[in-house]
Amino acid sequence: MLSVEGVDAFYGDLQALWGVSFEVKEGEIVTIVGPNGAGKTTTMRVITGLLKPRRGKVVFKGEEVTGLPPNKIAERGISLIPEGSRVFPYMTVYENLKIGAYTKRAREHFNESLEWVFTIFPVLKERLNQKANTMSGGERQMLAIGRALMTRPDILLMDEPSLGLAPKLVMRTFDIVKRLNREGLTILLVEQNTRFALKLSHRGYVMETGKIVLSGTGEELLNNEYVKKSYLGI
Ligand SMILES: Nc1ncnc2c1ncn2[C@@H]1O[C@H](COP(=O)(O)OP(=O)(O)OP(=O)(O)O)[C@@H](O)[C@H]1O
Ligand SMILES: [Mg+2]
Structure with missing residues (x-):
C-alpha cells in the first residue's frame, strides 16, 4: 500500500534520513522503533508531504506522491x-x-x-x-x-501516540490501534514502547541515526538479540 524508497532528507545541511526504504502492506500494523533523534518523525513528515526528500520516493496505492502538498496527500487517504x-x-x-x-x-x-x-x-x-x-x-x-x-x-500514521500518557492509558492506546486495524485501517506506528508496539505489529523496522538497520516480523524483532539488548533491556 505504501512504500518509501531510498529516501534522503535534510534539514538545511543536516542529513536526517539516509536511503530509507520500507513498506507497509494493506491491512498491516507496522511499527518503526528507534531512539530519540533517529529520524522517525522526519520519516512521517516526508510521507505526509511536510518535508520534501532530496532523493528517493514515496509510493502510495501504486502512485508516486513524493513532494505533493500535504492536503493533496491527505486527499489520497x-x-x-x-x-x-x-x-x-x-x-x-x-x-x-x-x-x-x-x-x-x-x-x-x-x-x-x-x-x-x-x-x-x-x-x-x-x-x-x-x-x-x-x-x-x-x-x-x-x-x-x-x-x-x-x-x-486508508492508512493512519501515528507518531508516538502513547507519549506522556499514564500507564493505563498507554495500554488503552494499543487497544485502540488494534481495534482500528480490525476495522480495516492500515497503520504505521512510531513508538518508544518497543515491547507493546512490536507485540501488536505484523512487522517492524528499527531506525537508528537516519537509517533502517533491522526489519522483521514483530515476533522476530522481539526475539532478536540486538533488539532485546538495546530496546527491551533484557
Ligand atoms: N525542524 C528541524 N530542524 C532541524 N533539525 C531537525 C528538525 N527536526 C528534526 N531535526 C533533526 O533531525 C534528526 C531526526 O529528528 P526526528 O524528529 O525525525 O527524530 P525522532 O526519531 O522522531 O526522535 P524522537 O524519538 O525524539 O521523536 C534529529 O537529529 C533532529 O535534531
Ligand atoms: Mg519523533
Whole structure:
C-alpha cells in the first residue's frame, strides 16, 4: 500500500534520513522503533508531504506522491496523528472533528464518519462543545485520533501516540490501534514502547541515526538479540 524508497532528507545541511526504504502492506500494523533523534518523525513528515526528500520516493496505492502538498496527500487517504496528539486548543471537540473532515473525500462522508468516531470514543459525543484545551490528556488523544479518522484515511500514521500518557492509558492506546486495524485501517506506528508496539505489529523496522538497520516480523524483532539488548533491556 505504501512504500518509501531510498529516501534522503535534510534539514538545511543536516542529513536526517539516509536511503530509507520500507513498506507497509494493506491491512498491516507496522511499527518503526528507534531512539530519540533517529529520524522517525522526519520519516512521517516526508510521507505526509511536510518535508520534501532530496532523493528517493514515496509510493502510495501504486502512485508516486513524493513532494505533493500535504492536503493533496491527505486527499489520497494518508492521515497523520502528530507527535503529542496535537489538537486545536481553543476550538471545541466538534470544531476539531469538523476540521478533520476538510478533504473532499471526507466531506462527503461527514455524518457517517462522526457516528463512527462516536462509537469508538463515546466520550467525544458527550463533550462536543467543550474546548479542547480543557480536556484531559487521554481525552485529547481520543480527539486527535478522532480528528484523523474524520479524514477517512486508508492508512493512519501515528507518531508516538502513547507519549506522556499514564500507564493505563498507554495500554488503552494499543487497544485502540488494534481495534482500528480490525476495522480495516492500515497503520504505521512510531513508538518508544518497543515491547507493546512490536507485540501488536505484523512487522517492524528499527531506525537508528537516519537509517533502517533491522526489519522483521514483530515476533522476530522481539526475539532478536540486538533488539532485546538495546530496546527491551533484557
Ligand atoms: N525542524 C528541524 N530542524 C532541524 N533539525 C531537525 C528538525 N527536526 C528534526 N531535526 C533533526 O533531525 C534528526 C531526526 O529528528 P526526528 O524528529 O525525525 O527524530 P525522532 O526519531 O522522531 O526522535 P524522537 O524519538 O525524539 O521523536 C534529529 O537529529 C533532529 O535534531
Ligand atoms: Mg519523533
